[in-house]
Amino acid sequence: MDAFEKKTLKISRGYTYTYYTSEGDRSLPTLLFCHGWPDHAEMWKGIAERLMDTKFPMIIPDMLGYDGTDKPTDPAEYKWDAMTKDLIDIMDTEKADKAISVGHDWGSICAARLYNYYPERVVGCVFLNVAYTPPSRERFDPADMNKMAEQAFGYGTLHYWEVFAAPNGGEILNDNIERLYPLLHAVGDAQKRYYCVPGALRQHFNSNDPDPEIRPYAQDPKFRQEFIDRMRRDGFDAPQCWYRAFKDQQHLCDKDLPEGRDKVDVPVLYIGAKDDAACRVETMYPAIQQGWLPQLDQKPALDAAHWTPYEKPEEIARLVKEWLGKNYAK
Structure with missing residues (x-):
């Protein structure tokens, strides 16, 4: 991550996050990258470096539990309302008013929740492999x-x-x-x-x-x-x-969200993979059928498996760059 500035921040609930930034053009929304299991900020290197010429500012954290960020072992600390507030704390510190939340694996769900909890701060979402999952209001089994x-x-x-x-x-x-x-x-x-x-x-x-x-x-x-x-x-x-946390029903904090927050009414890019047996592209269909993603741009599935950021960084960067140009051109 030599192309990025490494920083640390003690967020409002007391945990220290490590994250990386690229200054970019502050008149553009910030690309906020959320990795999943069992990765770290470094996972985004091959994609983020290829997006630097777009001039979009970037924030790339080690998510809670990983690498340079604190690692609590109580599942209750991983509630969506708490972790999304952590990300807002980082955005506020970096003076990033608006974000495009980008996620892979669990990070895709976290990127979606950032919109669900803070729609006034998120102007777009990119989901890799894991399809949009709306707020959870039922017990999970x-x-x-x-x-x-x-x-x-x-x-x-x-x-x-x-x-x-x-x-x-x-x-x-x-x-x-x-x-x-x-x-x-x-x-x-x-x-x-x-x-x-x-x-x-x-x-x-x-x-x-x-x-x-x-x-x-x-x-x-x-x-x-x-x-x-x-x-x-x-x-x-x-x-x-x-x-x-999910198995322990900590996700039910979502029940406090208004029903209308299920709808992600900003541009959304979804990129799945042909060989991802656990996170199939078909799992995006319910969100489409329910009308939750009115501005969805779903690309053909990549010839790859679950870890697309490692396997296809050039192709993903190209697709994201095209999508950014179409939706956020100055």
Whole structure:
């Protein structure tokens, strides 16, 4: 992240965030990037550097629980109303009045919630891989979601939550970092076989079965070692709180939002991926059918899997640049 200025800020609820900025043209809205699990601000480097010539200011935080940012292990600290306020604190410090919230994985939901909670501050959204998820007003049960997915797709998409949202999920992943890495970045249908089959993750971690082949971008030894070193240093206890918070119904803070906030009435760009078995592009259909995204620009699915910012940064940057030019040209 050498092209960006690294900063830290103690936000209003007491946690310290690390984030990176690019000054840009302050008459343009700020691109606010929200990474997901189990990443950090560095994930956006390949995209953000390619967007610097657009002159849009940028803020790229390590999200709560990751890398240079504090890592509470109480799931209650990961409520949407609290984490979106953290981002507003950063925006206010950087004098960024308006933002285009950009997210991947859990960061896509956080980017959406930033609009849901602060529509006066967000003038656009970009969602990568994870489709728009409206505010949550009902209890969440992964088993119910798996039943719905089985009816729609023939398999449950959230079986990996058996490990990820378990009370000891962080411990399990801490003990299996090297075995986890190839499962994140595997070729073909491996994501479906390990993430979308009951018990498959635990079985693999407890076996001597060979790891799947990994995608070209993840074959870089430096990329692999940096991930392993970072997660050995920081652990998974805090990152898994993003899952545990949802399973513990902390998301029901959304019930206090007005019903009209479900509609994202600003330009939205969605980019999915063909080989993302857990986060299928079809999950965007309900939002379209409900009229929640009246200004949606959905691109054809990329020939990639879940970690599109690593696998297709040039293509994503090009699509985002075109979308910015169409919607925010001066």
